Amino acid sequence: MRSRTAGRTAAAITASLVAAAGVLTAEALEARRRIGRRTRTAPYADGRYGRGPGTSIRLAVLGDSGAAGLGADSPADTMGAILATALAEVSGRTVTLSNHAVIGAQTKDLDAQIDRALWTRPHVAVIMVGANDVTHLVPRTLSARRLRAAIRRLRDNGSEVVMATCPDLGTVKPVPQPLRAIMRRRSRLLATAQADAAITEGGRAVLLGSRLGPEFDERPEVMFASDRFHPSTEGYSAAAQALLPDVIAAWRLGGEGELLPDVRAADVTD
Template sequence: MTSMSRARVARRIAAGAAYGGGGAGLVGAAAVGLLLAEVQMARRRVGNGSSGRVPMADGVYGHAYDVPGEQGLRLTILGDSTAAGQGVHRSGQTPGALLASGLAAVAERPVELRNVAQPGAQSDDLDRQVALVLSSPAPVPDVCVIMIGANDVTHRMPPTRSVRHLSAAVRRLRTAGAEVVVGTCPDLGTIEPVQQPLRWLARRASRQLAAAQTIGVVEQGGRTVSLGDLLGPEFEANPRELFGPDNYHPSAEGYATAAMAVLPTVCAALGLWPEEERPDVSRREGFLPVARAAAEAASEAGTEVTAAMPTGPRGPWALLKRRRRRRVHEAEPARPTA
């Protein structure tokens, strides 16, 4: 599928989400019927990401930067098993801990991490997770990171419904005063147990949803980072290194790769990243209609999309960025929250 075709599909899904349309499924009914046996086989081998222990990583990171009387930053993670960090054994290997530690190093301030992500969650669980965040007596987070979408594809949630729930979550968090960064649906076409032709359909569905998620998030004032790297070409080339033992969730190295892609955007959302907020032509950055930017980002992992200009004749515009990444290392144990 070309970038322009993906942009049209993403616009249609996002419009259906905004105006309450039911929306077409990501995969046609006939194809689903033909592939039912293979889907069931893949699910038996892969599972649905709803079981397994997740290390507890909540706490304060970067306490070496603690200065009496100065306020630290607050980071909250929402989403599914990938956001929770399922598949690793130590808390410092989870994406939340990696992002909190990396953010603390860039900001030179301590970062308090709270993770409310739920393994197995689909986008309709975000309402509950956002309620947990906003009902807390603690101050509103400075920045929230959401990783969601893989289970929506594997459970065939209508994409318009998926995007509607995500957009509502971003809107509530932004209204409350938090910056929001969304890691969009990863490329499920590289999971080892999934074979052709389901592999091709999974990749297509993943990228369509990722592009539609980007449109919905940007329209609500959030930023997105495409997570194709999470289960994309780098993982396909190094499955033993970047996938965990279940061949579905990332390994510690895989989570570090994902955190490297997301950290620059988290820092930029807080005004902390040492790059100008304008396009660098040498890195193929630029201002594009949001649907086209979303489609291009879905095809290239690690690409950021953020709102850039008021709506014009071709609809809203966005800035597409390919930020330089910073290596992240396993986080030191967190200090308990006071």
């Protein structure tokens, strides 16, 4: 009798899990339909910003579509360009920006981006990644381990690192419930793990979800681009402002680094 009861219970649990998986899959497909297919590319913002004497400060940006600036109206409106412009103003120096981010990238893809970034010997590297780890159900412990290795590699090569943690994916309105609630929880947990990883490896971390989530929740029509998934120009401005104090602190902590000839990112081939 007990074995029959146990068997029926197991079957019921299995059926419930299958049904739940089916619901979540259907919701994911519906979310993709609402968001639509990507028809734009990220603006190209690499180059030199500001004016001033001395060796140019080299700023590298790595990560996913958020780091690349998909959804921004112009190159000047991308997160990297805003940071480079502000850092140039604060430092009185030129800033050479090289963006190596790839749309759709996961944490596992950082290593290839670092291969390219190291050609420019960045003084400061900003990483924004994690959203695609969440949507692809990558275990956060694995994501955090990969992130630690990436940050360690940058640090070992002389770069100060600022980690922009995974945004709060619960703010993406086209994703229906309960999938949106699940994404919110998973993205928040990953953000915490990312912050721990960055600090452990000697980097800095900014919890973007905690800082910006409420504003994205309250003003989605302003903070999101037309696809309702990626940040708008206003969204990227808010993200850059949240990151700027840590980027400035990282530059000051790192000092000048090795005095090398300035490298224009546009001249570096992949």
